[in-house]
Amino acid sequence: MHRLTIVGTGMGDGETLTRQAERAIEEAEFLIGGRRLLAPYPDKPHLVLDRNLDQAVAYIADHAGNQRICVLVSGDTGFYSYASYLLSRLPQGVEADLVCGISSLQYLCSRFYLRYENMAAVSMHGRRGALLSTVSANLHTFVLTGGGFRAQDVCRLLWERGGGGLTVYIGERLGAADQRLLSGTADELRRLSFDDLTALVVENPLAGRAYPSEEGLCPPLLEEDRCADLTGGDMVLEMAARVRGEALCLTEQPEKVKERCRAWGRYNIEPVSREALPRPLDAVYAGEDQAELLLELLEANPRMRFTLTGWDRERCRDLARELEDRGISFRCFRRSRLNREFQEEDGLYIFCGGGIPQ
Ligand SMILES: C[S@@+](CC[C@H](N)C(=O)[O-])C[C@H]1O[C@@H](n2cnc3c(N)ncnc32)[C@H](O)[C@@H]1O
Missing domain, CATH: 3.30.950.10 (Tetrapyrrole methylase, C-terminal domain)
Known part of the structure; x- marks a missing residue:
């Protein structure tokens, strides 16, 4: 088995090079690395790495058997490093030794x-x-x-x-x-x-602050979902906490949304206008006023997950019929609300649907 050394060079200034790294570079007969990292060793034979990663792999395949090759990477070998790329493409019969460095x-x-x-x-x-x-x-x-x-x-x-x-x-x-x-x-x-x-x-001193959303009303979200709150309300705060990317908030008042983001320390919320709303989306939260838009979005993605809440029985019944006609799977629940005197008020209709064909 032939050996290759990959060295984390710290900040590349020499001062933050470990003794182990220094020795590995001294003993090397050939260096491979970016121009900045090679600069302190002008007399050593070398290959300058730029976008020619394949060329470096080919050189290693041809010469690792008869030359001590040392690859220089910035910072540490285990942190967003070219070392991982190289390790996944090591030519057959070559094994690498890693020398860790101080990361940025x-x-x-x-x-x-x-x-x-x-x-x-x-x-x-x-x-x-x-x-x-x-x-x-x-x-x-x-x-x-x-x-x-x-x-x-x-x-x-x-x-x-x-x-x-x-x-x-x-x-x-x-x-x-x-x-x-x-x-x-x-x-x-x-x-x-x-x-x-x-x-x-x-x-971000407000990071991770939980938003007291109404339990169960946020549509199920996966980390990579393209999701939107069509009501321009606060459900977007909950959505933003659950996705890895950005949550969209349909609004005509982007400044107001930004203010809410600041108050809750959430910055992965993008205010969008109705015209700019991208399609297809993976999940949305809507109110009864957005029923028509919801149906439009379901045309672009019939598997889109959604929650829609509404108070108006007639409008909710119309929506239920429309969803049924289109073969969109959904369930509708009713949840009552307590007023300040703890008396039950009218029930809220909650539609949960999408995800799977009916
Ligand atoms: C491909 S990553 C390599 C990271 C490296 N493995 C580490 O442990 O720091 C390159 C990025 O690391 C950061 N970086 C590396 N060396 C740096 C330095 N001396 N000064 C500032 N940033 C540096 C920069 O953000 C640069 O775009």
Whole structure:
């Protein structure tokens, strides 16, 4: 079996390189890595990694038998690293040794005196919705920027969703001589410009605060659902807490929705107008005023899960007939409400449906 070493180089400045990593690089006969990480070793034969990941794998396949090859990765090998890509594509007959390094998460947290045992992490190379839902659910979210989405874009997105007052801790070119450390509100920092090589932490003091929604009224949601509250009300707060992406809120008053988001520390809510409502959707919450829109959405996705609540018996009966005619599966319940004197008031009709064909 031939061996290959993958080394986490810390911040790539030499200062944060472990002794073990230093030794592995010294003993290597050939280095593979990004230009920044190779810069301190100009005399070693090397291959510059850019978008040529396949070329690197091919080189390893051809030379691991007669050369000590060392692959340099930034930060640690186990944290959003090229190391995982390489490990999943190691040529036959080659085994890798990993040398761990100091990750950008550890380094940045130490600069700002932040603890990270409960910190969530997301990469902006992924979906932006994951950032907003993670921020909404966690006191601290560590964010790797890049892939065309820089620190100022993260701050702008938070600000757009009512999170302009959230504190953000930013580390640019960590470990380098021109390292920049800045903290401030998302609103302040969205106006600046940051390098691709930047990481940050968002602090949301209201994270995970439970919204006291009426039990059982939220349609069943899966993490990846495209969901919407058509009433423009508060059910969207509950939906946002359950999905991994974003929950849509149909409203003509986006500023009012933003205010609610701020009050509850939820930033993965997108106010949309009726015209901008995307189709198909996976799940919606509606009131009797949106019965017509609900039927329209069910045309785009007959398996869409929904809850509709209404007080008007006639309108609810019409809706039930319409759903039956269209072969949409549903159940209708009635739930009474207690007034302040604890007397029962009129019942609320609750339609739960979709998901499976009738
Ligand atoms: C592919 S990820 C690699 C993460 C790395 N494995 C780690 O443990 O930090 C690349 C991203 O990490 C962050 N990063 C890595 N090194 C950094 C540094 N020296 N300064 C700031 N951010 C850095 C940036 O967000 C960059 O876009």
